[in-house]
Amino acid sequence: METKSKLSLDNVIVHFDFKGSPPKMSYLTTLLPKLKYLGVTGLLMEYEDMFPYEDKLVNLSARNCYEKSELFEFVSLATQSGLEIIPLIQTFGHMEHALKLKQFQHLREEPLYPDSICPSRVESQDLIKNMIEQVATFHNDIAPLKRFHIGCDEVYHINKCHLCKRRGLKDIEIFVKHVKIVTDIVKKISPNTTVLIWDDGLRDVPIYKWDNFIKNLSVEPVYWDYRPSLSVSHVSLMKYYYSFQNIWIASAYKGADGRVATFPDIKKRFLNNFSWLSIINNYKFGGTTDLYSFKGIILTGWSRYSHMDPPCELFHNAIPSLFVNLLLVKHFKENGYSDADDELNFTDYFDKYLKNKFNSVLECNKVTINYIDPSRCKFDGKEIFQLHLHLNRLFSDVTYNMNDEVRGLSAVDYYSKTHNTNVNNVNKDLEWTNTTIKELLQIEHRLRQILLQYYDVPSVNEYLNYKLYNCKKTIFSLSKHLKDMLKTRTWDRGPYN
Secondary structure (H helix, E strand, C coil), X not given: CCCCECCXXXXXXXXXXXXXCCECHHHHHHHHHHXXXXXXXXXXEECHHHCCCCHHHHHHCCCCCCCHHHHHHXXXXXXXXXXXXXXXXXXXXXXXXXXXXXXXXXXXXXXXXXXXXXXXXXXXXXXXXXXXXXXXXXXXXXXXXXXXXXXXXXXXXCCCCHHHHCCCCCHHHXXXXXXXXXXXXXXXXXXXXXXXXXXXXXXXXXXXXXXHHHCCCCCEEEEECCCCCCCCCHHHHHHHHHHCCCCEEEEEEECCCCCCCCCCXXXXXXXXXXXXXXXXXXXXXXXXXXXXXXXXXXXXXXXXXXXXXXXXXXXXXXXXXXXXXXXXXXXXXXXXXXXXXXXCCHHHHHHHHCHHHHHHHCCECXXXXXXXXXXXXXXXXXXXXXXXXXXXXXHHHHHHHHHCCCCCXXXXXXHCCCCCCCHHHXXXXXXXXXXXXXXXXXXXXXXXXXXXXXXXXXXXXXXXXXXXXXXXXXXXXHHHHHXXXXXXXXXXXXXXX
16 A cells, blocks of 8 residues: 655745735735635745835835735734734845935945845945834734745845955855844844745855854755756755754745746646655655654745846736645645655646646636636636736737748838838738737736736736737837838839848
């Protein structure tokens, strides 16, 4: 008989990244019962410029940031429902929302790049202290803050400015010293709070230098990898095991399949989470006999690759990915996993263990993991999902027709300068163009209507303007050129150049 071992995993955290198309708090509140049902124990809330900072930090907040009252209500309701709220504030890299401003421009590690802060300036530490103080105080007024995430991933610019170089330290030494300063700030403001950190800044520390560099660093690392096929460094995990009280892992349910992705690749997201869960199930460190229990998993849902990048998948387009991966985690915890399961391919595993539950939580009728037909579903926001499928088909049709060598539409832009065209084709091309424009504008109108139920006006405007920009530019330009060509009655002698 096949023996299955259940996964021990105390914390299942869902990440909300508010720096791109942040949903209304009223909508997120409606998700709380479903998330609880799916086994979620907490939310990692990455505020960036959506937190309502005050006083000297007021310019850190976007003009459309959350109101303190609505944020207070949401955090209170989430806490009352039994969910832990973990705030995330970037404190080293990914600080564009602060360093882009003239007010804090002088704190950049390198003048050209607004993402990394200089850790050698006292003003940098003051800025970070004030940010943490406002966020931590806000949360502690609702419930004791159990954990605080200080970010620190992808610090692309370190030890570059004259102040840092003057210290004569290696990059990793500067990194660790800054992390320790930030950790001490958190502990001073909120003594009983555990500090989490993305782990990539620690991975490359050679094992023979590890003890010297990491000594007295009181954090819990979150080892993140969002690829379908993981390449986990067991040496790094071993280093973390001997140095830190707990180790966390992080997967992704969205925001890992392209800077301008419309939908997460649900197969890649599933395989990413499955790979993580199968690795940590029955995990043992070399030289030990006991199974190691990782502290928790954070399912990340990135909304932009960085503050300056365009928004990627909307939250609604990632709901199927989030739900199926939460079901997967729940299955590992409740039913276990065996080597025989590893022999099943992606589709067979889903069909055997998760298909019925997936259809149930999405309120769908016989959808599959390989293709989700929203017309068979009733989940909140399914029309957003459906309209984006329609939009993608339209984009594909425009791309195909513009590059079709038989139709030759790609040549219209160039020959519009001389108005050379086969007039016999223009009316037919104009008919297709007008039909396409009408369809595009209808989708835009309906998408705007429904998005405004879940997102604010500035977010909807940015999203639709950028998402439709290239298609609109292409099709409206083509329409204008074709109409101008129809006005031509005589042409000049060749050559045409």
